[in-house]
Structure formats: C-alpha cells, structure tokens
Amino acid sequence: MKETQVCIVGAGPAGLSAAMNLNKLGVDCVLVDKYEFPRDKVCGECFDGHVFHVLRRLDAGYVEEMDEQGIILKSWDYWFGDEKNRKLRTAFDKNATPRILTKRTEFDTFLMNKVKQMPHVTVMENVDITSIEQVLDGVILSTKDGKTKIKAQMTIGATGATSKFFNAVTQQPKREGDTYAFVRAYFTNVGKIPNNEVVFHIFYSPMIVLYICPLPDRTVSVEVGIKQTEIKKHNINLREKLFELLQTYEPVKDKFRNAELIGKTKGAAIQLSYKKAKLSGERFLLAGAAGQSVHPVTGYGAGHAMAAGEIAAQNAAQAIDNQDFSAKSLKQYDKAVYKKLGNEILLSQIITYIFDHPKTCLPILFSVGGSITNILTHEDFSQEFLNPVFYFRQLMGISR
Known part of the structure; x- marks a missing residue:
C-alpha cells in the first residue's frame, strides 16, 4: 500500500495545480489519474486569466515557455450572437490579462511533465480510484479491483462532479444540477478569424450553443452543446447538428466552406447548477468541476480549477501542520474559495439561469x-x- 500525506485524485487543471502547490509547500502527495498522459479532453479550451496568475505564482517562466512552444494563443476578443442576428461583442484592453486559447491535451501534458519532475509528487497514471474508506489515522483510496490502495492523511478530489470518486467521497449519488452534452470537432483550413476572437452563437427551440475557438496550431475547435434532456425530447444527433450548422448557418458557413475535419468528433458532459456547492468534509476537499469550477460560456473553468487547486493545497498543508482534518476545520477551504471566486461562480450561475430561460432572458441581455x-x-x-x-x-x- 502506498502511503502519503495527501492523495489528489484527478490530474486536470485543479489536480495539477494542487500537486504543484503542495510541492512548493514541501508536502508529499500522490497524484492519481485514470488515464495515461497525454490524453484527450473535451473542453472549451478558452481559459480565463486565473490560469496566468496561478502559473506565474508557481514559476514565472511557465507561461512564456508555453508561448514559445506554441501551446497557447492569447485573445482579448469575445462575442455572442444569436440566430436573430443580434450581437454582443467584448474587446478587452490589450494591457489586461488575456484569455488563453489552448488544446487541453497539450496544456495538461505540459503541466504533467513539470509535475513528474517535482520531488514531493508521485504520479500514478492508469489508476481509477472508485472508493474511499475513512480509518482512524487517514483515508484509504482503492481501485475497483482492490489491486491499488493508497493511504493518505487527506484527499483532494479533482475528478469532476459526475465521477464515481465524487460519489464515494461526498456520499452523494450525484450533485444537484442539469447535465449538458457537448460534441467537439477540430478543423483546419478555416477562413480567417480576426483577433483570435472566441465566438458563441445561440439558437432557440431548443436552446443550442455553437462555440468557435481558434487554437495555436491554426486549427479551430468547434463545439455544440445542449441540455441533455432536450436531446431525447427533440431527437437531436449533436454530431449531425454541428456539421449542419457549419454548412447552413449564414454567419459561419463561408468561414467553414473549405474546412477539413481533423480526426473524429468527441463528446462530453458537464453538470451546471444554480446552487452553492459544499466543497469539503472530513479529510477531503473538492476542486475543479467537482467544486463547481466549470462554465462553458463565461470560460470560468480551468482558471477557477487552478485557483481552487492552489487554495486546496494551502488548506491541506495547514491541516497537516495542525493535524486537524475535521469537517469543521476544513470548512475554511469553502470560505476561502468563495471569497476569492464567489462573485464569478455566482455570475456563472446567473448565466446558467439565463440560458435555461433563453426566450425571456436573452433578449434583455442583448438589449x-x-x-x-x-x-x-x-x-x-x-x-x-x-x-x-x-x-x-x-x-x-x-x-x-
């Protein structure tokens, strides 16, 4: 049985950030992921400014290194449009922190390679943790077959809100909220996208979002998303809908007239909620999508996840110093996360509500x-x- 101070389950932006920050604090940890890196991840691939700030606090050279390697693209332009030809455009000041546009595969792999070189972090790939057992002096995390067991003083869950581990650690069948389905495709030979702008197109009856994001290697990521309950209700094939919109929707069809699909389309599901989530308990903290750091429209996903991972590492280190892993003590983590990110999480919840009531709310937003x-x-x-x-x-x- 592997023993450590902290076991982090999930090596997305939240888990990687937690591991890197624990290493910086001199705390031994094990970082576990059920896949082997590099691994593909369906994601909006447009990150908010928290990514910049967290990385620079870790090492000022990380962002520059990714820039030099062509892993990231910077953008200050963002706009929404709908099928009624209404537009809402934003252009951030070029002196402001930009959005980061990147393929999650390359971004996560870059950070994972850094983590693997860190003395206080042990990485375990191809390990799917499905259960957690509280014992007198810690927690024991196990795979379904019981062949891999890890004992830790506490755990940081960064696996998302729909994983088996999330269910096990929170003892909830699932987090309250609506599930949204997305399909993503990569294209090359797309017409020029000015200023690396990220674009959302909104369709009604049913509510569908078409998302277009340019990437560093001159490819373009395209996603369509819809509430999962609407798929069966309207008999929608999301993959077919993606290609249909690119071929027929007037504002985009010229740009994609000669576009070529790279690889296969891939799908994913995320859970969005209006309610404030519980982020901690006896010997555990939740970060990333498991801790409500996800929203496809605001872009508050990877940035929030990395900021929460940083805060989780700080709180875990404090818990180890004090040898106090009680739910009452770890509640300080919830307070710290909501103090730092609360307004933005609330904004995401409001936008989720708006998109759930498009015919009423979106005209006001555009007006x-x-x-x-x-x-x-x-x-x-x-x-x-x-x-x-x-x-x-x-x-x-x-x-x-």
Missing part, C-alpha cells in the same frame, strides 16, 4: 449589450454585473 460590453471589459466585471445599481441604470436609461 443592454453596450452596457454589458463595458462591464465585461471592466477589470472586476463580475462584481459590476452582480450590482443591482447596474440594472437600475438600465431601467432608468442612466449611463455609467
């Missing part, structure tokens, strides 16, 4: 588009968006 654009390019746009005074100004026609 105040100019003001929303000003907010989105504001340094602390999430606080402004959540400020009731903003909505009062819109109703009264008062400018900022």
Whole structure:
C-alpha cells in the first residue's frame, strides 16, 4: 500500500495545480489519474486569466515557455450572437490579462511533465480510484479491483462532479444540477478569424450553443452543446447538428466552406447548477468541476480549477501542520474559495439561469449589450454585473 500525506485524485487543471502547490509547500502527495498522459479532453479550451496568475505564482517562466512552444494563443476578443442576428461583442484592453486559447491535451501534458519532475509528487497514471474508506489515522483510496490502495492523511478530489470518486467521497449519488452534452470537432483550413476572437452563437427551440475557438496550431475547435434532456425530447444527433450548422448557418458557413475535419468528433458532459456547492468534509476537499469550477460560456473553468487547486493545497498543508482534518476545520477551504471566486461562480450561475430561460432572458441581455460590453471589459466585471445599481441604470436609461 502506498502511503502519503495527501492523495489528489484527478490530474486536470485543479489536480495539477494542487500537486504543484503542495510541492512548493514541501508536502508529499500522490497524484492519481485514470488515464495515461497525454490524453484527450473535451473542453472549451478558452481559459480565463486565473490560469496566468496561478502559473506565474508557481514559476514565472511557465507561461512564456508555453508561448514559445506554441501551446497557447492569447485573445482579448469575445462575442455572442444569436440566430436573430443580434450581437454582443467584448474587446478587452490589450494591457489586461488575456484569455488563453489552448488544446487541453497539450496544456495538461505540459503541466504533467513539470509535475513528474517535482520531488514531493508521485504520479500514478492508469489508476481509477472508485472508493474511499475513512480509518482512524487517514483515508484509504482503492481501485475497483482492490489491486491499488493508497493511504493518505487527506484527499483532494479533482475528478469532476459526475465521477464515481465524487460519489464515494461526498456520499452523494450525484450533485444537484442539469447535465449538458457537448460534441467537439477540430478543423483546419478555416477562413480567417480576426483577433483570435472566441465566438458563441445561440439558437432557440431548443436552446443550442455553437462555440468557435481558434487554437495555436491554426486549427479551430468547434463545439455544440445542449441540455441533455432536450436531446431525447427533440431527437437531436449533436454530431449531425454541428456539421449542419457549419454548412447552413449564414454567419459561419463561408468561414467553414473549405474546412477539413481533423480526426473524429468527441463528446462530453458537464453538470451546471444554480446552487452553492459544499466543497469539503472530513479529510477531503473538492476542486475543479467537482467544486463547481466549470462554465462553458463565461470560460470560468480551468482558471477557477487552478485557483481552487492552489487554495486546496494551502488548506491541506495547514491541516497537516495542525493535524486537524475535521469537517469543521476544513470548512475554511469553502470560505476561502468563495471569497476569492464567489462573485464569478455566482455570475456563472446567473448565466446558467439565463440560458435555461433563453426566450425571456436573452433578449434583455442583448438589449443592454453596450452596457454589458463595458462591464465585461471592466477589470472586476463580475462584481459590476452582480450590482443591482447596474440594472437600475438600465431601467432608468442612466449611463455609467
């Protein structure tokens, strides 16, 4: 049985960040993932600025190294459009922290290679942890066949909210919320996308999102997403819908007229919720999608996950120093995460609600588009968006 201070389950951005930060703090940990790297991951591939900040706190050279290797692309442009030809465009100040556009496969592999060189981290790939047992002096994590067991003083769960490990550690059958299905395809030979802009196109009846994101190797990632319950209700084949939209939807069809598909389309599911999630308990912390750090529209996914991983590492190190792994003590982690990311998580929840009620809410969003654009390019746009005074100004026609 392998023994360590902290076992991190899941080697996405949250788990990798937690491992790197624990190493920085001198805490021994085991990082487990059920796949072998490099592994593909269906993801929006447009990351918010938290990624920059977390990486630079770890090592100022990481971002520059990824830039030099052509792993990342920077973007300051973002816009939404709908089938009724309405648009909401944002252009961030070029001095502001950019969005990072990258293939998750390459981004995660870069970080994993760094982690494998760290003295306080042991990496275990192709290991699918499905159960966790509380014992007097720690937790024992096991694979389904029982051949791999890891004993740790505590664990950080970074496997997502739909995994078997999430169910085991939280003792919940599933997190409350709606599941959304996505299909992703990579294309080459796509028409020019100005300023590396990331684009969302919205369709009604049923509500479908078409997402287009340029990538560093001159390929383009395209995704379509829909609430899972709508797929059966409307008998939708998402793969077919993706190609149909690229071939027939006026704003994009010219760009994709000569596009060539790279590889196969791939699918994924994510869970979105309006409710504040519990992030900790006796001897465990949750980070990443397991800790509600995911949203396909705001881009608050990998950045939130890495920030939560950093906070999880700090709280785990403190718990080890104090030898206090009680649910009451680890509740400080929830407070720290919501203090740092709470406004942005709430913004994601509001946008989830808007997209769940598109016919009512989206026309309002587009009608105040100019003001929303000003907010989105504001340094602390999430606080402004959540400020009731903003909505009062819109109703009264008062400018900022």
